[in-house]
Amino acid sequence: MLRFVLRRLLWAVPMVLIVTFLVYVALRVxxxxxxxxxxxxxxxxxxxIQQYIETNGLYEGFGGYLRGYFQxxxxxxxxxxxxxxxxxREVWPEFRDAMMNTLRLGLTATGIGILIGxxxxxxxxxxxxxxxxxxxxxxxxxxxxxxxYVSALILQLVFAVYWNRWFGSSLLPTSGVYPPGNxxxxxxxxxxxxxxxxxxVVIQIVAVYTRYMRASLLEVLNSEYMRTARxxxxxxxxxxxRHALRNALIPIVTVAAxxxxxxxxxxxxxxxxxxxxxxxxxxxxxxxxxxxPQMMPWMFFFTLVVIFFNLVAxxxxxxxxxxxxxxx
Amino acid sequence: MAFRRFVRHRGALVSSIILGTMILFVxxxxxxxxxxxxxxxxxTSIENPxxxxxxxxxxxxxxxxxxxxxxxxxxxxxxxxxxxGLAAAFFGTVLxxxxxxxxxxxxxxxxxVLMRVTDLFxxxxxxxxxxxxxxxxxxxxxxxxxxxxxxxxxxVIVLFVLFGWMGVARLMRGQVLALKEREFVEAARALxxxxxxIVVRHLLPNAIGPILVALTFAVSxxxxxxxxxxxxxxxxxxxxxxxxxxxxxxxxKGALLPGYWWLVVFPCVLLVxxxxxxxxxxxxxxxATDPKLDGTx
Amino acid sequence: MTENALSLRDFRVTFPTLFGxxxxxxxxxxxxxxxxxxxxxxxxxxxxxxxxxxxxxxxPKSARISGSATVGDTELVGASSRIxxxxxxxxxxxxxxxxxxxxxxxxxxxxxxxxxxxxxxxVSTKAAMSRAIELLAEVGIPQPAERARQYPHEFSGxxxxxxxxxxxxxxxxxxLIADEPTTALDVTVxxxxxxxxxRIQSELNAAxxxxxxxxxxxxxxxxxxxxxxxxxxxxxxSVESVYDHPSHPYTRGLLQxxxxxxxxxxxxxxxxxxxxxxxxxxxxxxxRCPHAIERCADEMPSLLPVGDVESACWRADELSKVVGx
Numbered sequence: 001m002l003r004f005v006l007r008r009l010l011w012a013v014p015m016v017l018i019v020t021f022l023v024y025v026a027l028r029v030x031x032x033x034x035x036x037x038x039x040x041x042x043x044x045x046x047x048x049i050q051q052y053i054e055t056n057g058l059y060e061g062f063g064g065y066l067r068g069y070f071q072x073x074x075x076x077x078x079x080x081x082x083x084x085x086x087x088x089r090e091v092w093p094e095f096r097d098a099m100m101n102t103l104r105l106g107l108t109a110t111g112i113g114i115l116i117g118x119x120x121x122x123x124x125x126x127x128x129x130x131x132x133x134x135x136x137x138x139x140x141x142x143x144x145x146x147x148x149y150v151s152a153l154i155l156q157l158v159f160a161v162y163w164n165r166w167f168g169s170s171l172l173p174t175s176g177v178y179p180p181g182n183x184x185x186x187x188x189x190x191x192x193x194x195x196x197x198x199x200x201v202v203i204q205i206v207a208v209y210t211r212y213m214r215a216s217l218l219e220v221l222n223s224e225y226m227r228t229a230r231x232x233x234x235x236x237x238x239x240x241x242r243h244a245l246r247n248a249l250i251p252i253v254t255v256a257a258x259x260x261x262x263x264x265x266x267x268x269x270x271x272x273x274x275x276x277x278x279x280x281x282x283x284x285x286x287x288x289x290x291x292x293p294q295m296m297p298w299m300f301f302f303t304l305v306v307i308f309f310n311l312v313a314x315x316x317x318x319x320x321x322x323x324x325x326x327x328x
Numbered sequence: 329m330a331f332r333r334f335v336r337h338r339g340a341l342v343s344s345i346i347l348g349t350m351i352l353f354v355x356x357x358x359x360x361x362x363x364x365x366x367x368x369x370x371x372t373s374i375e376n377p378x379x380x381x382x383x384x385x386x387x388x389x390x391x392x393x394x395x396x397x398x399x400x401x402x403x404x405x406x407x408x409x410x411x412x413g414l415a416a417a418f419f420g421t422v423l424x425x426x427x428x429x430x431x432x433x434x435x436x437x438x439x440x441v442l443m444r445v446t447d448l449f450x451x452x453x454x455x456x457x458x459x460x461x462x463x464x465x466x467x468x469x470x471x472x473x474x475x476x477x478x479x480x481x482x483x484v485i486v487l488f489v490l491f492g493w494m495g496v497a498r499l500m501r502g503q504v505l506a507l508k509e510r511e512f513v514e515a516a517r518a519l520x521x522x523x524x525x526i527v528v529r530h531l532l533p534n535a536i537g538p539i540l541v542a543l544t545f546a547v548s549x550x551x552x553x554x555x556x557x558x559x560x561x562x563x564x565x566x567x568x569x570x571x572x573x574x575x576x577x578x579x580x581k582g583a584l585l586p587g588y589w590w591l592v593v594f595p596c597v598l599l600v601x602x603x604x605x606x607x608x609x610x611x612x613x614x615x616a617t618d619p620k621l622d623g624t625x
Numbered sequence: 626m627t628e629n630a631l632s633l634r635d636f637r638v639t640f641p642t643l644f645g646x647x648x649x650x651x652x653x654x655x656x657x658x659x660x661x662x663x664x665x666x667x668x669x670x671x672x673x674x675x676x677x678x679x680x681x682x683x684x685p686k687s688a689r690i691s692g693s694a695t696v697g698d699t700e701l702v703g704a705s706s707r708i709x710x711x712x713x714x715x716x717x718x719x720x721x722x723x724x725x726x727x728x729x730x731x732x733x734x735x736x737x738x739x740x741x742x743x744x745x746x747x748v749s750t751k752a753a754m755s756r757a758i759e760l761l762a763e764v765g766i767p768q769p770a771e772r773a774r775q776y777p778h779e780f781s782g783x784x785x786x787x788x789x790x791x792x793x794x795x796x797x798x799x800x801l802i803a804d805e806p807t808t809a810l811d812v813t814v815x816x817x818x819x820x821x822x823x824r825i826q827s828e829l830n831a832a833x834x835x836x837x838x839x840x841x842x843x844x845x846x847x848x849x850x851x852x853x854x855x856x857x858x859x860x861x862x863s864v865e866s867v868y869d870h871p872s873h874p875y876t877r878g879l880l881q882x883x884x885x886x887x888x889x890x891x892x893x894x895x896x897x898x899x900x901x902x903x904x905x906x907x908x909x910x911x912x913r914c915p916h917a918i919e920r921c922a923d924e925m926p927s928l929l930p931v932g933d934v935e936s937a938c939w940r941a942d943e944l945s946k947v948v949g950x
Contacts, residue, residue, distance in 0.1 A: 015444065015448070023460070026461075026464050027460070027463075029463075029464050029467050029468060030460060030462075030463030030464040030466075031463055031467075032467055141339070141607060141608065141611070142600070142604060144607065145548070145600055145604040146603075147552050147555060147556060147599070149556070149559050149577070150577070150596045150599060150600060153580055153596060154592075154593075154596065157589060157592055157593075223726065224721065224723065224726035225726065225727055225729040225730070227683055227721070228721060228727045228789075229729065230683055230713070231681060231713055231714065231718070232713065232740060232741045232744050233709075233711065233712070233713035233714030233715060233745060234740060234744045235710065236706075242740075243729055243732075246731060247729070247730075247731055250731070260451075261451040261452050261453050261454075262453070262454065265453030265454040265455050265456070267453075268453055268455050268456070269455060269559075269560075272560065273581075287459055287463070290463075299456075299460075302452065302456070306448065306451045307448070309451070310447070310448070320731070321730075322730070322731060322776040322778075323730055323731075323778050
């Protein structure tokens with residue numbers, strides 16, 4: 001078991017390096033860091049330009065790229081990050097704040113969404129083909145076909161614009177973490193601002209997880225061992241929980257871990273719409289400016305996250321399903 | 329027989345009808361639309377402005393910021409988006425099937441590497457990968473003759489193809505792996521069939537079900553993808569005032585606060601409806617071709 | 626005569642479907658005594674498995690069950706779920722055909738047996754586990770303590786079936802129903818399993834119902850045999866009698882279709898099993914029977930004694946006087 005985890009870890013390290021190198025190349029080619037810098041700082045002196053080139057390791061040629069990459073890598077790990085092209089701001093503090101915001105939004109939405117989604121999935125799997133099954137299924141389908149910005153727009157329309165018209169003030173704000181000009185920490189305001197974005201993300205998540213759970217549970221319920229379990233004379237509840245649910249959750253856990261990417265994707269879009277200053281917004285802002293020093297740590301961080309969750313998915317699958325664990 | 333099963337899926341049936349109607353509308357565009365795509369509803373004047381008119385007789389779904397009929401623009405826009413969706417899905421699937429077949433048949437380290445790479449890229453947030461690809465594609469100058477300018481339709485199609493082949497490749501590889509051990513493949517090989525022949529005449533027909541399903545979902549994800557790009561302003565900007573669904577949905581952003589609800593609701597509804605229909609059709613196809621559902625339901 | 630461990634009277638099971646009702650079991654009478662092995666034979670679709678799944682209450686909720694099924698003096702048809710739960714696993718236990726899919730792949734073997742024990746006995750897990758290990762040893766699993774911590778897929782087919790048997794006898798049931806226990810196994814392993822069943826019969830004095838389509842298996846271990854066709858019992862009696870002089874045309878056809886040394890050509894029974902949504906009137910076998918008369922279509926034959934067996938055939942008596950196969 002430990003060997004399995006170790007072997008996976010061993011794979012992960014070169015993966016991280018290769019992928020981030022590819023990303024580095026892509027970003028250097030794509031964002032053209034030098035041109036972007038010059039575009040933003042049109043009156044930069046030759047000395048500043050040279051300094052920029054050196055701190056960011058923008059050397060040419062294949063060897064140059066490699067060298068630049070490793071220089072960058074070293075800087076990243078030691079938290080010695082090159083500064084943003086705009087105003088030479090430090091990248092880390094903004095990044096950290098954005099990360100906090102996104103974590104708050106993401107964890108809340110994911111927690112609520114998965115809980116509701118899984119419960120709903122169980123609820124309908126117990127009576128397949130019935131009215132509630134069809135209703136929930138269709139609803140989930142519609143939700144999946146609705147991109148987050150559409151649901152965001154509709155929600156905003158109803159709760160902010162129209163509410164305003166009918167009742168005189170917005171029930172729920174449509175942007176930012178706090179109203180402009182707010183200082184310090186205010187839980188109530190923060191929650192008020194999070195309601196709409198969280199709802200949008202929750203809709204996406206619930207749709208997906210309801211269908212996962214339904215499919216998985218239905219397959220389990222049709223398995224032979226369910227009949228054996230019932231033939232033992234144990235309570236129906238125990239049959240459902242210890243046999244059906246437990247086995248149904250296994251494939252879901254693995255999928256969930258890998259699905260993080262999709263959830264993050266939805267988060268990025270949602271953040272933009274609600275002007276929520278999270279990591280998604282950070283990335284899009286950096287992308288628009290071609291801000292290489294900002295984009296590189298972002299991509300690196302995300303690569304780590306993705307590979308980490310892939311690892312978690314593999315390991316958890318092995319932990320939960322003894323067939324896999326012992327098959328190796 | 330598979331057709332009958334498809335028809336039993338009510339959602340798929342209804343969707344086919346709806347989608348078919350929409351496509352008909354789109355194809356017959358000059359007749360079904362009431363105005364040209366860039367044509368103002370009437371000439372604007374100070375007393376009688378034509379901007380932001382709510383739905384009424386002369387403009388069924390209202391007008392936009394320069395007085396163009398939303399209904400007509402939706403039709404033309406839908407045409408562009410469906411075209412992008414179909415083209416991207418088709419080429420992407422072809423590419424994916426080829427690569428997946430190679431990976432599955434060859435096996436070995438090619439297979440390993442390909443799979444790990446695609447796994448990783450699939451796990452990244454969709455928009456991020458798309459945007460990075462986009463910037464790479466637009467910055468490499470020698471690619472431009474092939475892919476066109478970043479704001480062209482061709483560019484977007486190539487973008488989606490580059491992004492979309494991965495899912496299909498994975499699927500095809502899985503199918504090939506499952507099928508290549510079957511006896512009929514061994515028999516074919518024993519008869520001296522080369523790998524290409526095996527793929528085309530033996531493996532493909534058996535894998536066609538899941539491939540078709542994947543194709544359908546590729547269409548819907550391309551449509552949504554185009555709309556997403558358009559929403560954020562990264563999408564295609566077809567010339568001469570013509571438009572795409574993405575651009576129309578993108579225009580919804582600014583229309584929200586002032587309360588021009590028709591500019592928000594109608595493009596969004598159309599987007600969701602078309603995606604929903606394509607998805608339902610895909611679901612119906614999946615039911616129709618699922619071997620596990622053969623015989624009894 | 627010892628009391629019947631399990632008795633069925635006019636037991637019926639019907640499945641409502643979109644296209645009509647499927648009459649899977651159409652009036653089965655059956656008795657099994659403690660300490661005897663009853664073989665129940667029939668083709669797929671004869672209703673042999675459905676009958677006993679219905680008795681155990683393991684059919685889908687839509688199934689309509691009527692008639693009577695008693696274990697000792699407890700009536701199972703229409704019984705509350707509480708009673709059914711008490712009966713299942715304690716007084717009547719069942720083992721299934723494919724032990725790989727019948728055992729939960731994510732639970733350890735020992736835990737699965739412990740679950741069976743604790744469902745009906747208030748004992749600590751430790752005590753239950755040691756009992757489980759004892760049971761594994763009884764069915765002939767080597768190193769039971771280690772094996773109890775393993776998972777189903779780590780066992781071979783024969784071992785898995787032994788585990789299922791161990792689980793089934795954990796609470797000393799009065800009736801053990803074995804649904805095709807040897808079908809998925811090699812011939813050599815089959816013999817071992819059957820031997821275990823015989824031990825259960827003698828050591829626990831349980832009533833064993835052995836459902837199978839394999840006439841050889843029945844011949845080897847069963848005391849009495851009962852043939853089913855189209856949801857009804859067509860013949861029953863002791864194994865020696867029935868195998869020696871089958872009285873029902875169907876049973877005769879079955880025995881005749883077995884390959885034997887000296888027989889030149891195989892003689893299958895012509896025709897196909899009936900559609901249970903719309904079975905033939907009267908005797909369902911008449912469409913394939915070489916001896917059918919008009920009465921066979923008009924009246925459904927009941928089980929009548931013919932010599933030392935019972936047979937559901939209007940002509941069984943007269944046909945037995947003619948020398949048969």
